[in-house]
Amino acid sequence: MFDAAILDAAERVLDLCRQRGAMVVTAESCTGGLLAGSLTAVAGSSDIVDCGYVTYSCSAKTALLGVPAALIHAHGAVSAEVARAMVDGIRSHHPERIGVAVTGVAGPGSDSQTKPAGLVYLAAVADGDIVVAENRYGDIGRHAVRMASVRDALMLIASCLRP
Secondary structure (H helix, E strand, C coil), X not given: CCCHHHHHHHHHHHHHHHHHCCCEEEEECCCCCHHHHHHHCCCCHHHCEEEEEECCCHHHHXXXXXCCHHHHHHHXXXXXXXXXXXXXXXXXXXXXXXXXXXXXXCCCXXXXXXXXXXXXXXXXXXCCEEEEEEEEXXXXXXXXXXXXXXXXXXXXXXXXXXX
């Protein structure tokens, strides 16, 4: 299911977490659990992966992660603000964990002029600091957007964990 680059990145994240004695929690929208799946595809990941939230709907983001409905209404589910709030929800529920969140438009196409297919926001938290990244992959196909998002989310976590 996952290519070698994603599995290598997942293994790197798991190794960095082991070095810190840290566990990971994911919160995913457009990737629908693929990020957690990439981590658990690596044998021995059970000592690092704590849990994952698939919050595809706005109501799930609010109910499970505490993302304020007013924030979603003001900025849209696909926004830097919501990605940050998703990872902040992880931090609230799992304060000792590394957190990563993904929200975006996987496509194909988009019903928004301002949020085209391929627009994805990633957020990660480690050591209390939240980092948010915007990626514009373009309308390269649903599968490609989702896989690129997983790869880049893993790279974001790794960058937050490096000394």
